[in-house]
Amino acid sequence: MLNFFVILQPKKFRDMKNIFFQLFITFFKIGAFTFGGGWAMISIIEKEIVDRHKWLGREEFLDLLAVAQSLPGILAVNISVAVGDKLRGMRGSIVAALGTILPSFLIILTIAIFLTPDLIKTNDTVSRIFMGIRPAVVALIIAPVITSARAAKISWRTVAIPVAVALLIWSKIPFISNPILYIVLGGIGGYLWLSRQNKRIRETENSENQPS
Numbered sequence: 001m002l003n004f005f006v007i008l009q010p011k012k013f014r015d016m017k018n019i020f021f022q023l024f025i026t027f028f029k030i031g032a033f034t035f036g037g038g039w040a041m042i043s044i045i046e047k048e049i050v051d052r053h054k055w056l057g058r059e060e061f062l063d064l065l066a067v068a069q070s071l072p073g074i075l076a077v078n079i080s081v082a083v084g085d086k087l088r089g090m091r092g093s094i095v096a097a098l099g100t101i102l103p104s105f106l107i108i109l110t111i112a113i114f115l116t117p118d119l120i121k122t123n124d125t126v127s128r129i130f131m132g133i134r135p136a137v138v139a140l141i142i143a144p145v146i147t148s149a150r151a152a153k154i155s156w157r158t159v160a161i162p163v164a165v166a167l168l169i170w171s172k173i174p175f176i177s178n179p180i181l182y183i184v185l186g187g188i189g190g191y192l193w194l195s196r197q198n199k200r201i202r203e204t205e206n207s208e209n210q211p212s
Contacts, residue, residue, distance in 0.1 A: 027099030041076045043143040
């Protein structure tokens with residue numbers, strides 16, 4: 001009987017319900033199976049929304065990643081809100097954000113009810129589980145760094161820039177180690193470089209169009 005009513009629904013309405021369901025399930029899976037914070041999620045997010053569903057292009061994903069990192073809040077939630085907004089506006093943002101937040105909320109609630117900090121530290125089984133997860137978290141963080149570098153067309157001539165920025169952020173020097181500083185400087189530098197390139201192109205076109 002339920003299938004009969006589903007068939008009677010307009011195709012556009014069924015497609016809209018399907019995309020909401022896909023958004024929720026995709027980001028629920030990302031939130032449920034990722035340990036180590038937002039950066040560890042990037043590899044899984046990229047595979048899901050770029051490679052599998054093709055909701056974003058790789059370069060568009062890199063731009064979104066830079067914006068999400070510079071905004072306040074959780075990185076994964078910021079990305080999910082942006083993806084949901086692109087696909088289905090405000091409702092898509094809410095569905096995607098709920099999918100990302102709900103697994104963490106349920107897991108933390110379960111841990112708060114059944115596990116105490118002392119039990120986590122003293123229980124050998126739990127300690128070994130978390131010890132085994134740590135190397136996987138490192139791999140999840142390194143993987144998107146490599147793919148992002150390739151997509152951003154980082155070469156041996158330009159690799160010094162991200163390396164220097166990473167070292168400065170790692171230095172913990174006040175103000176100098178703030179990631180937002182380098183996002184802003186990178187945006188300004190990109191704007192100035194693009195303006196210079198466009199100016200050169202216009203000058204070349206004008207010189208070619210001048211009568212000899």
